[in-house]
Amino acid sequence: MKYVILIHSNPQPWGHPTEQYVAEHQALPEGTRKQLNDEFEQAFTELMERGEFVGAEALGDPAASRLFRWREGERLATDGAYAEGKEHLAGFFLIDVDSPERAEEVARCFSGPGETVELRPVMSQSSDAE
Amino acid sequence: MTDTQLEEVWRREAPYVLAVLVRSYGHFDDCEDATQEALLAAATQWPTDGVPSSPRGWLIRVAQRRLVDQARSEVARRRRETSFAGSGASADEGTDADLDDSLYVLLLCCHPALTKASQVALALRAVSGLTTAQIAAGFLVPTSTMAQRISRAKATIAGAGGTFPPPAADLWARLASVRHAVALLHTEGHLSSSGPSLTDPGFSDEAIRLARLLVNAAPHDPENAGLLALLLLTQARAPARTTGDGDLVPLEQQDRSRWDADRIAEGVRLLETALPVGPVGEFQLQGAIAAVHAEAATWADTDWPQILELYRMLDSVAPSPAVTIGLAVAEARVHGPVVGLRRLDALGDSANHRVHATRGHLLAELGQRVEAIEALRSAARRTRSIPEQRYLNDLAGRLRVE
Numbered sequence: 365m366k367y368v369i370l371i372h373s374n375p376q377p378w379g380h381p382t383e384q385y386v387a388e389h390q391a392l393p394e395g396t397r398k399q400l401n402d403e404f405e406q407a408f409t410e411l412m413e414r415g416e417f418v419g420a421e422a423l424g425d426p427a428a429s430r431l432f433r434w435r436e437g438e439r440l441a442t443d444g445a446y447a448e449g450k451e452h453l454a455g456f457f458l459i460d461v462d463s464p465e466r467a468e469e470v471a472r473c474f475s476g477p478g479e480t481v482e483l484r485p486v487m488s489q490s491s492d493a494e
Numbered sequence: 495m496t497d498t499q500l501e502e503v504w505r506r507e508a509p510y511v512l513a514v515l516v517r518s519y520g521h522f523d524d525c526e527d528a529t530q531e532a533l534l535a536a537a538t539q540w541p542t543d544g545v546p547s548s549p550r551g552w553l554i555r556v557a558q559r560r561l562v563d564q565a566r567s568e569v570a571r572r573r574r575e576t577s578f579a580g581s582g583a584s585a586d587e588g589t590d591a592d593l594d595d596s597l598y599v600l601l602l603c604c605h606p607a608l609t610k611a612s613q614v615a616l617a618l619r620a621v622s623g624l625t626t627a628q629i630a631a632g633f634l635v636p637t638s639t640m641a642q643r644i645s646r647a648k649a650t651i652a653g654a655g656g657t658f659p660p661p662a663a664d665l666w667a668r669l670a671s672v673r674h675a676v677a678l679l680h681t682e683g684h685l686s687s688s689g690p691s692l693t694d695p696g697f698s699d700e701a702i703r704l705a706r707l708l709v710n711a712a713p714h715d716p717e718n719a720g721l722l723a724l725l726l727l728t729q730a731r732a733p734a735r736t737t738g739d740g741d742l743v744p745l746e747q748q749d750r751s752r753w754d755a756d757r758i759a760e761g762v763r764l765l766e767t768a769l770p771v772g773p774v775g776e777f778q779l780q781g782a783i784a785a786v787h788a789e790a791a792t793w794a795d796t797d798w799p800q801i802l803e804l805y806r807m808l809d810s811v812a813p814s815p816a817v818t819i820g821l822a823v824a825e826a827r828v829h830g831p832v833v834g835l836r837r838l839d840a841l842g843d844s845a846n847h848r849v850h851a852t853r854g855h856l857l858a859e860l861g862q863r864v865e866a867i868e869a870l871r872s873a874a875r876r877t878r879s880i881p882e883q884r885y886l887n888d889l890a891g892r893l894r895v896e
Binding site: 462485 | 609636640646736845880
């Protein structure tokens with residue numbers, strides 16, 4: 365079953381990997397930062413080795429976004445970030461795993477201070493997708 | 495000869511080549527690599543040089559040469575120094591000589607240390623002769639992801655310890671695992687659709703081919719016939735399961751004239767032979783339930799008391815939430831919706847959307863529309879299938895309007 369892991373973050377300045385530009389993460393003692401990075405590396409390597417990694421992309425600065433909306437019967441394009449909120453979609457991972465439990469285990473390793481990691485199931489065209 | 499015909503030849507020969515190598519050298523992973531390399535050599539040489547008079551002999555010779563080359567290399571020799579010489583012994587003992595080659599390789603693939611999904615991926619390569627890219631396309635993942643899964647599966651088998659190849663008794667003990675892997679492959683056949691259509695015959699047909707192989711290679715076990723019957727009877731309904739627009743049609747509303755009569759006849763015939771042999775296992779029972787549906791001229795004509803009895807037997811042989819749902823539906827038909835709902839209560843607030851969908855249907859029958867809509871909406875939220883979600887949302891919407 366496929367899941368997408370969405371990384372919501374607000375790196376300052378915008379950059380990847382996001383945690384290097386997130387104040388809450390940088391405020392941690394170096395030992396803790398290293399431990400978190402190592403845990404992520406290990407989880408990611410395992411994801412690859414198990415054949416569960418499907419794809420991933422890092423996204424550009426939300427300020428570079430173009431937004432397209434419908435206004436008074438016309439398409440209107442504007443510049444700028446979609447959400448005014450504190451966090452933006454910074455990137456995503458697509459995984460294919462055997463169980464919801466495994467998906468949660470993976471997503472947990474992708475989270476860190478100052479960021480929100482969202483795990484969402486991917487829908488299927490199959491009529492029997494359980 | 496066209497490329498497709500050539501492909502058919504090496505796909506057909508793949509499990510025989512692999513079986514010959516494993517029987518004489520052991521080392522499933524190395525033998526599988528060598529077989530794949532021989533198939534690759536055939537893909538490049540046969541179109542220009544023509545198909546050799548004995549394709550199997552040609553493939554075996556090429557694969558053996560690859561194995562010997564590999565064995566000569568320093569690293570490989572050190573790795574297999576101890577086992578290479580002795581590994582031919584098991585073939586001489588003839589312990590598994592009575593095993594059909596394709597079944598032999600299928601049993602090797604269904605190693606207990608592997609997940610069902612890995613067993614299926616490996617079998618598609620080793621027994622069905624599909625390329626990693628073809629398997630990846632079927633599972634809708636990148637080729638690199640599938641390559642990683644297959645190499646990990648082979649490494650798991652290589653590292654699992656014990657004697658290899660395993661003694662025949664150990665292999666026979668995996669027969670039940672093989673049936674579950676083949677059944678999963680059949681389900682994945684529906685899952686393998688990347689376009690708007692719901693049913694891709696590719697993997698479903700391959701599952702039926704493998705189930706047929708099981709029946710022919712191990713006819714003594716009636717569960718093999720049960721599995722083949724179940725797959726045939728399920729597949730027979732495929733043409734009626736969706737509309738031209740790709741919408742789901744529930745069994746109750748399917749146009750039964752579109753069911754495949756030949757497949758139904760074969761499925762029923764298989765069960766008539768298998769059931770009296772006993773012991774009656776889960777696949778025979780599931781097949782028998784599918785056969786009762788297949789033989790009813792209309793939904794209203796369905797022999798529900800018989801289905802209920804079969805579900806009760808299934809519940810004692812192989813209980814699962816899916817069986818409880820089937821039991822609830824059958825009880826509702828025989829004893830009324832209230833009895834069915836009580837059965838579903840045992841499953842509680844399940845994550846399985848079918849529990850909520852069935853509850854919704856039964857509540858609607860009782861005229862409890864508000865509760866029915868809530869249950870159907872809750873099922874729609876939980877399903878991961880777009881067609882199912884659309885069907886459930888539509889149904890809930892119609893109840894609201896009525």
